[in-house]
Amino acid sequence: MESFFGVPTAYLATGAIVVLVTVLAGLGNFARHRPILLSLALRQVPRRPSQSALIVVGLMISTILITASLATGDTLTYSLRSAAVEEIGRLDVVVTYSNVARLANPTAIANGDPSSQTAMFPRQVYSQLLEARTSDPVLTRDVTGMMPAVWLTCRAVDLRSKQGAGGAIRGIPADYDRAFGELVDATGTPIDLGRFAPGDAVLNRAGATTLGAEVGDELTCTGTAGAFRLRIAAIARAVGLGTGSTVALTVPLGWLQSSLPPSQAQGVKDPINQIWVTLRGTLITSAELAPEVATALRSRLVDEAADSALRALVSLPEFRVGLANRRPNLQLRVQRALDELDVLLTGQVPAMRNAPGAGEFPLTVPKDAKEARERLDRVLRVGGVRAALVQAARDLPDPARGPEMEGLLQRTTGYLALPIKEQILIGADRAGNVLSTIFLLFSLLSVAAGLLLVFLIFALLVASRRSELGITRALGASSSDLVALVTLEGVAYATLATIAGVPVGLGVSRLLLSILVWAVDSGWAGFTGSGARVAELAKWDAAPRSIVLAGTVGLLLTIATVAIAAWRVTRVTIVTAIRDLPDPPRRRLSRPASAPLGAAPAGRVILRVHEAVIVGWRRWIGPIGILLAIYGGYAERGIWFTIGLTLVGLAIGFLVRDRASQRLHAEDARRLGFSVSAAIAGTLWLLPFDFPALLGLGAFDGGIEYFAVGGLASVAAVMVVTSLNGDLAQRAIASVLTSFGKPAPSIRLAIAHVARYPYRTGMTATMFAVVVFMLTIMQVLTASISDAQGDRVIAYGGFDVSGQTSNQTVILGAAPVDDLAISIAGSNGAAPAATTVPTTSDAPVPISPEDRTSGERTALLGRDPTRLATEAVENQTLRPLLTGAGTRVTSAVALLQLSAPRPAWGGYAGAGIDEGFARTNKIRLENRTSSYPTDRDAWLAVARDPSLAIVDSGVLPRPELRGRTPGLGMIGFVLNGLPGGPGTMLAQDIWVANPLGVGGAVGAKRMTVIGVIDRRASSNFRGVHISMDTLRGLGQPFRPALARYYFTLAPGTAVGDARAALGEAFFADGLQTIDLDETFRNQTGPVLLGSGLLQLFVGLGLISGVAALAVVATRSTLERRQQIGMLRAVGATRHQVTISLLLEGMVVVSLGSVSGTVVGLWLCRNVFAVQFFDRFSPGSILMVIPWWQLLGTLVLASGFALLATLVPAWRGASVPPVAAIRAE
Structure with a gap:
């Protein structure tokens, strides 16, 4: 993965390392000055090996997901780059000539269509570049081979097998430069083009497979240049010049030149339409040299006389006036390019609308003639600039100025030196980054679930040692010492988790690649084509920077979460901690305590800042939310508008809590306030996406970020409301349990314990809700896309084959x-030009x-x-x-x-x-x-x-x-x-x-x-x-x-x-035909396979919920040993106790899974209600709910719940009543 949201991963890795080193240095300095606290922190790790192992597994989740995402992205990028480079081999730069107003399309040339908008030019140009290679330092240093060629697209048909396919015929010298690779047959014997008879050709291995061709077969190659009848003299091995996945026919250059019809040769002596250039380095690294070499080649192909005439014509005052009149109607990029042209022609930087600076057009005076030539060439190759110059010339009184401008532009910029390998690799990197970003984005919510697990683990860990921490405080440790103590212990666990998590994440990435390759090779995926081609060339690859980034980011996230959890749960008083009593509410800084600080002016400023920001931060939430909502409404950015309203809702909740505290108990007021805030937030994010338009605020922009932000906010809101009001639900359920008979006591016990600890319940349920929410969205989108594509009969109207001539x-x-x-x-x-038609002779015969x-x-x-x-x-x-x-x-x-x-x-x-x-x-x-x-x-x-x-x-x-x-x-x-x-x-x-x-x-x-x-x-x-x-x-x-x-x-x-x-x-x-059934499978297969892999990948986040349930169940069993003993003593059976403990996990999982499913379906409904996907596929994608898949997800989550709580429940219920009652 090269970048994430535009930031290079190398920079991200460097920054993460710097931050990590800084954090570890600070913790190390603290440990050096307080070695006793370090010993207290580290001694906890080996004391309970099973608990430590469970904690490490829980902390590994984030690191595993991040590592797997980055490694999968690197693998996909490497595979795409390999597939791209496989097509062109050692070809790095291609020189062509365009004799039309619009320049040749580099993508078309890279795809094997170099004759598209290109023209023939004399081979003498190749000789000139050979001479330049010895005198130009850049060419001398970097170029290892050059070769003239004629490349023509055509449709090849094997006359024996009757199979046809699109391809290309390329003519190269018989003594071609071996720097481009050898042409060898299946036995490895070099193929000598000099011994070929007229009409003999070499066919690459991929082409032979496509056409079902054999040595000695006759085939035709028909295209815009005419029709050629060829005989396959050899089939090349897929190395060197024999690579490529499409049909490629290689013939001697001289024969192909002599066979070109006059209309194609265009009167050019010794015509060619390409010059191939290969550079030093490997197949991949050579592309890094291509831009500089292409610039050097272009500088050798400039027509100096045409360049001078063009400068003179553009400098005419009447021409500049006409160009200025057209300027306001041009695109901003074209306007800046024209400003750049003005700077290059006048040598001055006048006061213009566009400010000088770095970029494509810097608008600065060039340092030397070479820089000026390069920048002028870049400006004149902008299509809008060329069109504007031609139109301005046509506006001049002299009618000959328009054709003159066209001719000068043609002579000045007709020759192109295209770094096609670099362009192809850039495209492959861009595609790989997109896929990597998708994997990483879809895993972020699972990473969030993993971080919640870290928070929960350390909250329970500290709760189990609350008395010990109180004694530590009594012996002289401060609150900050306790935070550092727990953080150091967390760093120890996090380090072990990172050391183990990175290899496991790399293994997950390799597993995903193995599944992909197996699905394609076995035919299970059901598609061929480019997707299968990438899978064939797929090779696992993980860049060192990605591994470093995954390890450091995973460790940093874990340390940060541990530190926050430590700060949150270590705020204890000595008496309440030792006696295991609830902490009293935190008080504001009293006046007697703050009197010494307020005596000095600086102290009074500190107190006011503390009062306004630290203590009264709730007062700022409302105004900040209003400002964000105003900004979102003004900029028509829906996400900021909703975030602003959410903050306003949070402020309303605080206001309700403050008002309610005057009449209600503090805990009830707190519950009411947070419930109101969560209800407002959840309602806002679950409203239809176009509700601002219904309020007359216009149609806001909204993207896929709504899924992540809206889903997380909605799930959190539902969990807050549900967990805080669990006792109300408990009373309602208790009234219904009277009709359940024997299971009623177990159900009542399970619900009562879940409602007693809303914090644990909410955290654990949220983990399941977040992952199930993401899986729900992916399943709905996959089902909707599959429904939009239908089957082959629906998609292609019942046709089996389509074709074009x-x-x-x-x-x-x-x-x-x-x-x-x-x-x-x-x-x-x-009169119609003479072309060639297939004949029985060895050479094509021109026929009028x-x-x-x-x-x-x-x-x-x-x-x-x-x-x-x-x-x-x-x-x-x-x-x-x-x-x-x-x-x-x-x-x-x-x-x-x-x-x-x-x-x-x-x-x-x-x-x-x-x-x-x-x-x-x-x-x-x-x-x-x-x-x-x-x-x-x-x-x-x-x-x-x-x-x-x-x-x-x-x-x-x-x-x-x-x-x-x-x-x-x-x-x-x-x-x-x-x-x-x-x-x-x-x-x-x-x-x-x-x-x-x-x-x-x-x-x-x-x-x-x-x-x-x-x-x-x-x-x-x-x-x-x-x-x-x-x-x-x-x-x-x-x-x-x-x-x-x-x-x-x-x-x-x-x-x-x-x-x-x-x-x-x-x-x-x-006539070239295609199998529509195969086409349909190639269109739908990669989408369905990719969706399945993403669902499998995101589903790993369920491990967070499983680990959380295991931790909670273990802790719950330990806390309730005496209660379990009393239940057993008064007649409860082991079976009833076990069922009660299992049901606790089922209630939590059901709460999270159902909430995640409902929120996911509702958000999908909102997205489809505003026809969000119509911008990609107008009118074709409607919401489809895959009920069976969603039910399968709920069953899977419930199964995980049973597995996570089975062992703790069985062990807790197996303790004898006497031993359980005596337990401390």
């Missing part, structure tokens, strides 16, 4: 199908459109993508395998509802469907009009009637859109007038238009919404569904429309056979 773009509003290719060519003003047969021409240039599903059903080979097929084309549309409270155009997804899709799908409708008796009738009506539409549940009003006017730049359309749940709806009229024509309402069409898709399928079928003709009539939007095909299989048809047949039938189209 290599060219899935649909031209909306285009010419008829037969003229589609000519129309596309004509729109570009040029005129040389193709009519079938090839339709497939590669003129096929209407929306016809593929229809042709699949009509295909004689596919007909026995399929029962239906349909097409769904998605595009961007603008929607408007005139009947809405504030009508406004909103951007949304549009989906055109054909009749095959409508007839075949089983997508459920949550709402539909009464005009259509079945869901299928409604779908068919939409496909046939251009005026009807069906929407997904994402259009329902959502909390994050309340009070906002949606814009076209966001998915912001909200449909009003729909019912809040399933059932019949009234038809709603909306207007649909092309986003490009919204300004003049060009082409807007009136549609009637007749149905709403089930929330469980909405995430997979997002958008407003209309007929295909209606979508075509809207015209081409600003983003290309995409076609996806859905197929249902005949009963008994294997998915693999159907996918292979589909791939073969539509081979020329490059």
Whole structure:
């Protein structure tokens, strides 16, 4: 784990060590001056070994949970980093060239898609960098290898196995740099690319497994660069350049260059589109050098003439005026970047809105030309800055300035040196930190339960030695000496607990990893894909800083809790402690006692501070709470608003206690005051999260922190009220027990003893309540997410297979199908470029459109993508395998509802469907009009009637859109007038238009919404569904429309056979299919498995409750030995006494478990009531209560209670009556 809430764990570990050393030094200094107290503290540890062992086990809980959380986080981070680095091997930096306005996406390149928005450039650039490597000190020191390459994405299909998958073809020199690793076959023999025949390729092991390929197989690789037919000459072992989990084909660079069509080579001599760079160090540590090397490489790729011309153009006064006019409409980051540009061009730091300082754009004068070049390059690569500069140039009177600016930006920043390994590792670290934080956050409440256990243990420990402490006071020890005495004893226990807890926590982490790997390897988890890939590479790892942090934090928390407990329970008077009497109420400092101190001015100040802060601190709670509530209301921060009101409620409780003390007994007044405070606090945290909005205060921001803070506050409030008023419940229960017969005496005894000690009861019950509360929330969330995903039939509308072609773009509003290719060519003003198609020869053969047969021409240039599903059903080979097929084309549309409270155009997804899709799908409708008796009738009506539409549940009003006017730049359309749940709806009229024509309402069409898709399928079928003709009539939007095909299989048809047949039938189209059942399992499997592991991890907190019950039961038995003896003497049987002692634990556990369950369900209800999860998955997640799982949790907690109290109860009841009565 690298950081926790943004703070590096190395800093946290260092700070924890400093604090721990300081605390231990202070305690050591005290022990050095008072060795007798140290001896008194340490002698208690070996006196009762069983009790000491129980205490150590109880103190270990916090350390175990923290250690396991941090070690699990380190393991997940290491696994994610390993999986990421496995994909790219020794590649650290990649140099590319972008000839478009928007720069290449580093993520796309890292994912094996380097041709995305990149262009070819001459190999001469590689030669220039080789020369620079010998002259630049950074490159000379850190670069160990460089290599030119061509990397093209494609869809690979094995012609023998008929299996296909997305992948890449990469060309590298035959004498490639071995610093990137070797290409070796299965026997370890190096593969010589120089001996390859034209069309020979090396396939990596993962690709061979995916395609079912063997050496000698022929396969095709079809992509934007054309179609290549290759022969597998060798299958590389998964080492060096043969690593990766996707299909990777390696061919000689020269052959691939000669095979590129002219449209892909772009007229570049000796073209390449990447330069690979590897750095010194290991696979992981080499990434640390990448940013500096990337900067050095970029400095060698700058066009100095273009840079000078760009500076001159930006410095023109009229250009600066136009740029200043556009500045207010830009984002804050872009504005600061423009200020940085101004500083770099003028060399001055004028008075600006943005203050100089550290960060991405420091706004300071550069120290030298190198720094200025680096900072200018960073500014010009900001997309908003580039767009602002181009627009400002277009505003100039000279129309040529706009194209000139575009060209200068292209020449200045066209070459990119991307530290892709560093970026990938940063992403992996970020994901690992998120997972680690989740584990740690979910364990915090269990840690809190462990700290309560520490407090309870030492409270009971001190209570058992109260007389001894009174004698110690009588011999001259002060109250502070007693606190130090108990604290030293606690430090001894805590040290033993830390020494034992850290290894146990590491073992728990390894156990969780073993369960994860077993679940994936055995197939029990039921998923493959990236989640399984991480599990395959999972290796247990715990960073030393995490171990140190866990040990120090666990020890510090334990010492702090012990010190607080010692301070709380050692405030005894000598007489009452020796006689074991209740302590008298604490008194304020009397006037005679304070007279000497008040004689001096400084003393009077001290007395006033003591009176105002120490004694009268309750007076400040109310005003502080009011200020926090005002701040929370002003800032719309719900958590601070509720905390402020909680403090006000606490102040009210103190006021009630003070007023009641004049009429009631002091203990009754205290109980009344704290009960009022707890009732107010619990009510506030259990109110619906949107109750401030109901008061007219607006919609407050609230996050997942409500679960932790609200749950802990609510559970504590319930426990305070219940434990303080236990005697009232005892009287009520006693009146009911008359009908129980024989069990009545045992039940009465159990309840009476529990009510007699509210402090112990409340603490122990709270431990169970906190853990059960967290488990309840996790079980409800897991059940709700599982319900939202449904099963595969619900989630994917009954379809078995879906697919896309290599060219899935649909031209909306285009010419008829037969003229589609000519129309596309004509729109570009040029004839269609020659591409390559599969042939039986060794090398791809360029073919012009005129040389193709009519079938090839339709497939590669003129096929209407929306016809593929229809042709699949009509295909004689596919007909026995399929029962239906349909097409769904998605595009961007603008929607408007005139009947809405504030009508406004909103951007949304549009989906055109054909009749095959409508007839075949089983997508459920949550709402539909009464005009259509079945869901299928409604779908068919939409496909046939251009005026009807069906929407997904994402259009329902959502909390994050309340009070906002949606814009076209966001998915912001909200449909009003729909019912809040399933059932019949009234038809709603909306207007649909092309986003490009919204300004003049060009082409807007009136549609009637007749149905709403089930929330469980909405995430997979997002958008407003209309007929295909209606979508075509809207015209081409600003983003290309995409076609996806859905197929249902005949009963008994294997998915693999159907996918292979589909791939073969539509081979020329490059149809790539996916198994929807496998996809569904890959989506739901990791979530369910992760939730199960989290529940198992949080469930460890039940150990705190078990240990607490064991301690309380043991102490209770010892305290009541004489009472037990008297009960046995007057006729109570051993069985009745045992049942009574067991029932005490059951009452405590039942109280805590039921309270935790109720509070957890209520908070979940509040969260779902305000549609909190709609911001992540609009309209799809509803609250589902897994009653059987909750019942299982209660049964498990009750079982633990029986186990914890069984031995003490049996031993206590087994003592002979005479011995028990004589016990002291």
